[in-house]
Amino acid sequence: MPEGLLGQLEVFFTWQNALLWLRATGTTVAMAVVGCGVGFVLANLLVLVRTWPSRWLLPLRVLIVLYVEVFRRIPFLVLIFLVLFTTRALGLHMPLFAVACVTVTVTATAFIAEIVRAGYESVHRNQWESAAVMNFGRLRTVALVVLPQAWTVIVPPAFSYFVMFIKETSLASQVGVYELMQAGKYFNNVGVSPFLAFGTCLAIYFALSYPLTRVGWRIERRLAHRFRRTSPAEPLAAPPVVGP
Amino acid sequence: MAQIELRGVSARYPSGGQVLDGVSLVVDKGEVVSIIGPSGSGKSTLLRVLVGLLPPSAGEVWLDGSRLDYADRKALTAARARLAIVFQQFNLFQNMTALDNVTVTPVKIRREPKASARARGEALLRRVGLGDKLGAYPDELSGGQQQRVALARALALGPEILLLDEVTSALDPEMVNEVLDAIRDLANEGITMLIVSHEMAFVREVSDRVVMMADGAVVETGPPGQIFDAPRTERCREFVSKILRH
Ligand SMILES: Nc1ncnc2c1ncn2[C@@H]1O[C@H](COP(=O)(O)OP(=O)(O)OP(=O)(O)O)[C@@H](O)[C@H]1O
Ligand SMILES: [Mg+2]
Numbered sequence: 001m002p003e004g005l006l007g008q009l010e011v012f013f014t015w016q017n018a019l020l021w022l023r024a025t026g027t028t029v030a031m032a033v034v035g036c037g038v039g040f041v042l043a044n045l046l047v048l049v050r051t052w053p054s055r056w057l058l059p060l061r062v063l064i065v066l067y068v069e070v071f072r073r074i075p076f077l078v079l080i081f082l083v084l085f086t087t088r089a090l091g092l093h094m095p096l097f098a099v100a101c102v103t104v105t106v107t108a109t110a111f112i113a114e115i116v117r118a119g120y121e122s123v124h125r126n127q128w129e130s131a132a133v134m135n136f137g138r139l140r141t142v143a144l145v146v147l148p149q150a151w152t153v154i155v156p157p158a159f160s161y162f163v164m165f166i167k168e169t170s171l172a173s174q175v176g177v178y179e180l181m182q183a184g185k186y187f188n189n190v191g192v193s194p195f196l197a198f199g200t201c202l203a204i205y206f207a208l209s210y211p212l213t214r215v216g217w218r219i220e221r222r223l224a225h226r227f228r229r230t231s232p233a234e235p236l237a238a239p240p241v242v243g244p
Numbered sequence: 245m246a247q248i249e250l251r252g253v254s255a256r257y258p259s260g261g262q263v264l265d266g267v268s269l270v271v272d273k274g275e276v277v278s279i280i281g282p283s284g285s286g287k288s289t290l291l292r293v294l295v296g297l298l299p300p301s302a303g304e305v306w307l308d309g310s311r312l313d314y315a316d317r318k319a320l321t322a323a324r325a326r327l328a329i330v331f332q333q334f335n336l337f338q339n340m341t342a343l344d345n346v347t348v349t350p351v352k353i354r355r356e357p358k359a360s361a362r363a364r365g366e367a368l369l370r371r372v373g374l375g376d377k378l379g380a381y382p383d384e385l386s387g388g389q390q391q392r393v394a395l396a397r398a399l400a401l402g403p404e405i406l407l408l409d410e411v412t413s414a415l416d417p418e419m420v421n422e423v424l425d426a427i428r429d430l431a432n433e434g435i436t437m438l439i440v441s442h443e444m445a446f447v448r449e450v451s452d453r454v455v456m457m458a459d460g461a462v463v464e465t466g467p468p469g470q471i472f473d474a475p476r477t478e479r480c481r482e483f484v485s486k487i488l489r490h
Contacts, residue, residue: 126335133295134349134401135324144352148339 005193012187012196024183025204027097031169031179035104036112036162042105043112047120050113052138064113071110077171079103084175100172100179108165115157119150156220163212167205180204246306247273247405247436248294253303254460255286255293263289265460266303274434276427278447280471281457282483287440288332290457291407294438295329296320307405328403332410332440334394336382342369342393343378346400361400368396373422387414395423399430406430408439412446424450444487448472456480 049057050064071079080103087094087102094102123146131141173182180201187197248271255264263286271277279287292298294305299314306312307326313319336345346365350356369378372392382390391414398406408427412420420443427450431437441447447454447468454471456464456479464471464480472488475481 124338126331126333127337129297130331130335130337132297133324133327133329135321135353136349137353140352144348145337145339 005196008193008196012192017187020186021180021183021200021204024178024180025208027177028166028169028179029208031097031100031104031172031177032162032166034101035108035169036158036165038101038105039108039112040116040158042109043116046109046113047116048138048142050117051120068110068113071107072114074107076103076107076168077174079107080172080175096172096175096177099175100169100177103172104165104169108161111161112158115161116150116154119154120146122153123149152223155223156216159216159219160213163209163216166208166212170205245273245309246270247275247308248438249306250290250293251304251306253290253293253300253305255289255298255300257289257298262301263460264293264300267457267460267462268303269455269462269465271436271438273436274431275452276431276437276439276450277453277455278439278441278451278468279455279457280441280444280447280483280487281463285457286460287457288409289460291329291409291438291440294407295327296324326404327407328398328401328405329407330391330394330398330409330411332413334382334387334390336390336393336397338382341379341381342374342385342396345382345393346397349397350400365396365400368399369393371426372396373419388416388419391415392419392423395426399426403435405436405438408437408441410440410442412441412443420446442487444472444484456483458483 046064046068050061052061074082080100083103083106084096084099087099120142127145127149128141131145136144169179170181172179173185176182178186184197184201187200188194248269250267250269252266252268253264254262254266256262267286267290269277279290281287289298293300296312296314304311307323312323336342337348340348343362343365346368347358347361350361350364351358366375366378369375369392372395374389374392374396377385377389377393380389382393385393391411395408395411398408412423415423424446427437427439431450439447439450451468453465454468455462456471456475456477458479464475464477466476470476471480472484475484
């Protein structure tokens with residue numbers, strides 16, 4: 001076996017193959033970045049609507065809660081098949097990469113929405129009240145007062161979720177997206193030793209995750225240091241009552 | 245003319261029982277009225293009703309002869325634009341420096357020019373003795389200093405009506421006198437003030453009228469001389485004698 005491996009190295013390490021791996025790595029990262037990036041924006045919107053104190057939005061709030069609770073509990077693999085076949089059934093022939101991105105976004109939004117909500121709730125109710133009394137309005141209260149304080153609570157778990165999700169996207173290979181895992185499978189299929197093929201996968205996943213984890217620790221420490229001023233007294237349990 | 249009028253206002257917190265029980269109260273323009281009463285009697289709650297954080301469950305609030313409709317966002321916003329409050333817990337924005345706490349509403353909400361708002365904010369903070377703390381965050385300030393930032397923040401709004409909840413509770417005696425002076429100045433400028441305080445010397449000194457509350461209701465109202473020296477109700481006599489003895 002070792003000799004076989006050694007013999008393969010020469011064939012395996014070519015510029016052409018390196019480009020294939022690079023492309024696969026790019027796809028893996030892109031899925032996580034697009035999904036979590038869009039998911040982060042959408043999650044903030046969901047939380048904003050969910051905590052908006054208006055009777056008219058009640059049906060929407062119910063939908064959001066349902067969405068968050070359901071989609072956090074569906075395995076990524078199940079979801080990606082669902083998205084694939086739903087879009088096909090609707091006659092949308094999206095590229096596989098787009099299907100994967102939609103799927104990542106759908107789960108990431110649900111997950112990050114919970115992280116963002118916990119962040120909002122870590123901000124003391126009196127902060128909302130001060131802002132309300134000075135006529136801030138909901139959006140400016142969130143932008144000027146709540147998010148800057150919730151940031152320390154939101155960013156570290158959101159970032160580790162993102163790093164975790166890089167690994168999760170390997171499941172997209174099941175529908176044929178050419179990402180890292182799929183590249184491993186491809187090389188294995190064309191005769192490259194599985195140790196080499198999947199070993200390269202492993203190395204690249206690690207090379208992606210480890211520095212990012214370190215960056216995450218950095219961010220966490222930095223935030224903890226710079227904004228010690230997160231939650232003054234006891235955090236609040238329910239969305240705040242602000243005016244009628 | 246009555247600037248603030250409460251007619252039989254009752255209020256309850258969503259999580260608890262009745263806290264205010266039919267409070268009626270009239271405050272004239274430029275008047276300084278103090279509210280005293282035992283802890284938990286509903287003084288802070290009364291102020292919360294006035295700033296629209298807690299809509300009354302019964303009764304009416306009138307401002308300058310028009311009834312405040314708590315369901316009407318616009319009316320509430322208009323009312324809040326004329327009010328300022330210093331909360332018992334100060335409620336400073338934790339993510340902003342002292343100066344930003346004072347200038348954020350003028351600049352970001354009222355769209356005043358930044359330079360003039362800043363200048364005014366600095367002047368106000370100097371006036372309350374915090375000229376050297378402009379860049380400090382609330383968690384870097386003592387309780388008394390935070391309280392003074394909160395006062396400066398309220399004054400920066402140029403309110404017609406100022407609500408002060410225990411505004412001297414965290415201050416040393418020297419500072420109490422300065423705040424007292426500031427309040428007198430404000431009264432002379434014609435600002436209507438509703439002051440909740442446990443400090444009887446302060447109340448006697450600064451108030452035109454004193455309102456004694458107990459169990460969510462007004463027990464007695466009168467000039468300081470009456471409330472402190474010749475209370476008419478047993479409940480008030482009892483409270484005042486207890487407090488003045490200590
Ligand atoms: N957010 C709240 N939710 C439920 N109950 C509350 C809340 N805030 C106050 N209460 C209750 O309302 C009652 C009146 O409280 P309030 O703060 O108005 O008293 P207070 O007169 O200001 O007292 P103190 O002098 O101690 O500040 C108390 O019994 C208190 O337990
Ligand atoms: Mg109080």
